[in-house]
Amino acid sequence: MDFGLSQELEMLRQSAREFAATRVAPLVERMEEDGKFPLELIPALGEEGYLGLTVPQNYDGLGMGYLARALVLEEIARVSCALAMALQVFHLGIEPVLAYGSEEQKAALLPPLARGERLATAAVTESGGGSDPTATQTRARREGDEWVLDGRKVFITNSHVADLFTVLARTGDDPPRFTAFLVEKDFPGFRPGREEHKVGMKGCNTGEVILDGCRVPADHVLGKEGDGLKVTLSAISEVGRSGMAACALGVLGAALEAATEYSRKRVLYGQPIARLEGIQWKLAQMSCDLEAARLLTYRACWLKDQGKRCDVEMAQAKLFATEAAIRGAKEAVDVFGGYGCMMEYPVQRYYRDAILLGPSAGTSDIMRVVIARALTR
Ligand SMILES: Cc1cc2nc3c(=O)[nH]c(=O)nc-3n(C[C@H](O)[C@H](O)[C@H](O)COP(=O)(O)OP(=O)(O)OC[C@H]3O[C@@H](n4cnc5c(N)ncnc54)[C@H](O)[C@@H]3O)c2cc1C
Structure with missing residues (x-):
């Protein structure tokens, strides 16, 4: 190795x-x-x-x-x-x-x-529930050389800045069929909807995408008609999840760095709080979590680079890294005491950002479902 x-x-x-x-x-x-x-x-x-x-x-x-x-x-x-x-x-x-x-x-x-x-961005989630893409209600019907899409996507990152959207839509009911479409922002019937105001990740645009009789040329189907779940979910599970895990590494690393530095400077009882065992335990745990999360994430990405199957490894990395980032950012806020709750110090931002790492590209519950399904298959 x-x-x-x-x-x-x-x-x-x-x-x-x-x-x-x-x-x-x-x-x-x-x-x-x-x-x-x-x-x-x-x-x-x-x-x-x-x-x-x-x-x-x-x-x-x-x-x-x-x-x-x-x-x-x-x-x-x-x-x-x-x-x-x-x-x-x-x-x-x-x-x-x-x-x-x-x-x-x-x-x-x-x-x-x-x-x-x-x-570019991917527009899959709808208000009916992101964890269950088979509940997708956005519909596409064929009209001559075009498809006509109607529906509304929510929580879409880059909704108002992207030019190209991979959109998942229902193209049949019995049995349910789904197809992925390449939708360009200047297609008739396409428009971004409302922009969300998130607790964190300020400056990253998240919002709705509205398809109102949106006309999409037939050559803008991505993959085969009926393969939409495979096309969109494989990208989310391998690229979306590793991306979220990598974002979590950055947040956790920043939280650990800030907490370590502050603990060396903040003096209580005549000595830096870095000497207090309770503070040391927090830092040690964050450091172990960061290393473990890195190993999981880098290995899952290495598997992807080798062209090997990596869906379970991506779910493990996403679950562990994002939860470690949320825990670690909270610990960093705690190490800062009252100052941790003040906007002048960055640890509150790390915590607010970390919370958003949870649902994006699938919640922790869904990661557990993926991992457990592979174990019990
Ligand atoms: C910041 C941010 C950016 C995002 N960007 C995008 C994007 O670019 N494109 C896109 O398509 N989507 C995007 N999403 C949407 C994201 O993928 C969904 O939020 C996520 O899939 C969860 O869907 P939901 O919010 O509808 O929750 P729901 O699916 O309604 O889940 C509600 C609760 O039920 C739990 N749950 C669901 N199923 C199970 C189960 N089987 N077992 C146990 N518990 C379960 C969930 O874990 C959760 O706690 C983004 C979300 C956020 C927050």
């Missing part, structure tokens, strides 16, 4: 750390205040290759794969989980085209997505 990263991956991690410190950190305060996605960062993200990390080089991507992607997301999430979340869902939006797109679709869509000239 080799736990070391290649020189190439170490360099990528280092450059992502520098990018986060120099380009992202100065925007965080504004994002917290106005909640707006910093669109001006897109060209820089494109130039660095961070949008096309998983896109092959012949389509203008870096072609570095999913472990590389996790390292970049982790570094960006250490500074801004909101930006890392938006970035991870851009990758999630690209994934169904990579995995199921025809040659024509890939050649037309991937290069501008990898360069950051266009942005």
Whole structure:
């Protein structure tokens, strides 16, 4: 076993750390205040290759794969989980085209997505319940050379900034059939709905997507008609979940760093609180959780890079890493005492951001269902 990263991956991690410190950190305060996605960062993200990390080089991507992607997301999430979340869902939006797109679709869509000239997302969840995509009520009916889509998607990351949406719609009832469609924002009948006001990840746009008689050309079906659940759920389970796990690593790392530093400076009873065993136990637990979450996440991404099955490993990584981030961010708030509840200190942001890691790309309960199903199959 080799736990070391290649020189190439170490360099990528280092450059992502520098990018986060120099380009992202100065925007965080504004994002917290106005909640707006910093669109001006897109060209820089494109130039660095961070949008096309998983896109092959012949389509203008870096072609570095999913472990590389996790390292970049982790570094960006250490500074801004909101930006890392938006970035991870851009990758999630690209994934169904990579995995199921025809040659024509890939050649037309991937290069501008990898360069950051266009942005993608995946629109699956509906108000009837995200955990059960078979309850999807968005309908698509065929009319000549077009499909006509009607429905409403909720909680969609990048809903108001993306150009291309992979939309899951019902195309039959008995038996139920679902199909994935590539919907472009300027198609007639498409519009973003309301924007959500989340407790955290401020500056990452989340909202509704409305399809009101939306006309989609027949060549915009992704994969085969009737394969919609496979097309959308495989991307969510492998790319969405590893993305959330990587965001969790960043939040947990930042929380541990902040709590450690504060514990060295804060003096009680004539000594730094870092000397108190109760504080040390918290830091030690966070450190073990971070390492364990990293191992689970990196290994699951490595499996994906090897083209091996990794759905269960992705669920394990997502479950453990996101729950560890929520626990760790709460511990960091506690280490800061009353100051932890004040907006001037970043630990409250880590906690608010961490909570949102839970439901995205499937709740912890659903991760347990996936893992237990594999055990008892
Ligand atoms: C910040 C954020 C970003 C998101 N981005 C996107 C996006 O880009 N695209 C997209 O399509 N969706 C997105 N989502 C939606 C997300 O995938 C759903 O929130 C998630 O799947 C849960 O669905 P729900 O919120 O409807 O909860 P529900 O499905 O209604 O679940 C309610 C409760 O029931 C529990 N539950 C459900 N099934 C079981 C079970 N079998 N056993 C035990 N308990 C169960 C759940 O764990 C939860 O506690 C996002 C959500 C958030 C919060």
